[in-house]
Amino acid sequence: MSGALGHPRLHHRSIGSTNARAQELAVTGAPHGTVVTAREQTAGRGRQGRAWTTPPGTALAVSVVLRDPPPLLTLAAALAVADVAVALDRERREPAIKWPNDVLLDGRKVAGILAEGRLQEGWAVLGIGLNVAVDPAALPPEVRERATTLSRDPAELERALELLLEALGRWLDVGDEDLLAAYRARDALLGRPIDWSGGHGTAAGIADDGRLRIRTGTGDEVLLDAGEVHLGALPR
Numbered sequence: 001m002s003g004a005l006g007h008p009r010l011h012h013r014s015i016g017s018t019n020a021r022a023q024e025l026a027v028t029g030a031p032h033g034t035v036v037t038a039r040e041q042t043a044g045r046g047r048q049g050r051a052w053t054t055p056p057g058t059a060l061a062v063s064v065v066l067r068d069p070p071p072l073l074t075l076a077a078a079l080a081v082a083d084v085a086v087a088l089d090r091e092r093r094e095p096a097i098k099w100p101n102d103v104l105l106d107g108r109k110v111a112g113i114l115a116e117g118r119l120q121e122g123w124a125v126l127g128i129g130l131n132v133a134v135d136p137a138a139l140p141p142e143v144r145e146r147a148t149t150l151s152r153d154p155a156e157l158e159r160a161l162e163l164l165l166e167a168l169g170r171w172l173d174v175g176d177e178d179l180l181a182a183y184r185a186r187d188a189l190l191g192r193p194i195d196w197s198g199g200h201g202t203a204a205g206i207a208d209d210g211r212l213r214i215r216t217g218t219g220d221e222v223l224l225d226a227g228e229v230h231l232g233a234l235p236r
Contacts, residue, residue, distance in 0.1 A: 005033040005064055005165040012036070014056075016043035019116060019127035022063035026123045032067035037161065041129070055138055057154050060130040060161055064168070066117075069124040072176060072210045074101045074115050075183050077126055080167035081111045082186055084130065087163055090151040096188035099203075099212045099229065104188055108148035126168075132160045180206060189229070196229045198222070203229075 008031075015021060015038040022036040040056040070076065081103045082095035089095075093105040101113040110131050117124030131149040133156065139147055152160070171179060184190075189203035194214065201222065204213040212224040 005169050006035050006161075007033055009035045009037065012038040014038065014040040014042060015061075017041065017127075018061050018063035019114060019125050022065050022125040022127070023116065026065045026117065026125055030065045032065065034065040035165070036063045037061060055134055057157070058131075058133040058135070058138075060128065060132055060157060060164065062129075062161060062164065063125050063127040064165070066124050066126055066172075068122050069115070069117065069119070069126075070172065070176075072179055073124060073126060073172075074113060075206075075210055076171035076174070076179060077101055077113045077115070077128060077168060078103055079171045079179065079182055079186070080164060081113065081128065081130060083167040083171075084160060084163045085110060085150060088132070088150045088152055088156070088160060095186060097183065097186045098188045099206065100210070102188075105148050109146055110148050110150065128164065130160065130164065132157055176208070180208065180210075194229045196224060 010021070010025070012021070018036040018038050018041060022034065025034055025036070038061045041061040066073070078097045078101040082097060085093070085095040085103060085105060089105060091105075096104045098104055102109050103111045112129040114127045115124055116127070131147065133152050133154040134149040136144055136147055136149060150160070184206055187206060189212070190205055192203050194200065194203050196214075199216065201214040201216040204215045204221065207213050207223055212229065214222040214224060216222060
């Protein structure tokens with residue numbers, strides 16, 4: 001997928017959801033690469049219908065309109081966020097990715113990623129919320145212990161946006177083989193015991209189609225393509 005990301009750009013001082021606005025634009029023919037950003041997002045959404053909080057002026061809230069999105073879009077998005085973390089994280093922590101797209105620094109989530117769209121019409125909207133300058137103490141109690149930040153200055157939000165869009169553009173143009181290799185190198189679940197709605201087992205890596213491979217206690221392999229997974233207890 002070629003084409004620069006970030007033009008045109010619609011920026012809001014405050015908005016309910018950048019993803020919702022970007023979807024409205026996509027339906028009316030907005031070109032590939034159109035971006036919606038906001039200083040404050042009041043009704044952001046993450047995976048599984050969770051709310052995503054964006055404190056004013058401290059986190060990126062960006063949604064990108066993508067025409068003919070690739071099947072491994074969310075994996076590419078996670079790698080792009082990881083690249084930004086490598087470049088900007090003040091503590092120099094190494095990013096890991098909890099399938100499918102939770103980017104972690106020391107086990108805590110630094111970004112939310114949500115892809116929505118109408119694939120039958122050839123478009124998707126990719127929403128990313130990235131904690132660039134967030135004070136974790138200012139987050140709601142229910143997410144405070146699970147979230148982290150890059151600990152940058154709010155003045156660096158625009159730089160973070162530029163880096164993110166550049167990285168996303170690169171990963172969207174990378175072939176599946178190279179993308180999967182890079183993703184597997186950051187796999188936070190590999191070899192870990194996990195639970196999901198259908199049972200429990202051990203994460204055994206990422207399949208070529210982006211699904212999560214799980215080895216059950218009976219030696220069978222299960223492939224997950226959606227839903228929530230949770231880390232089980234570590235073996236002693």
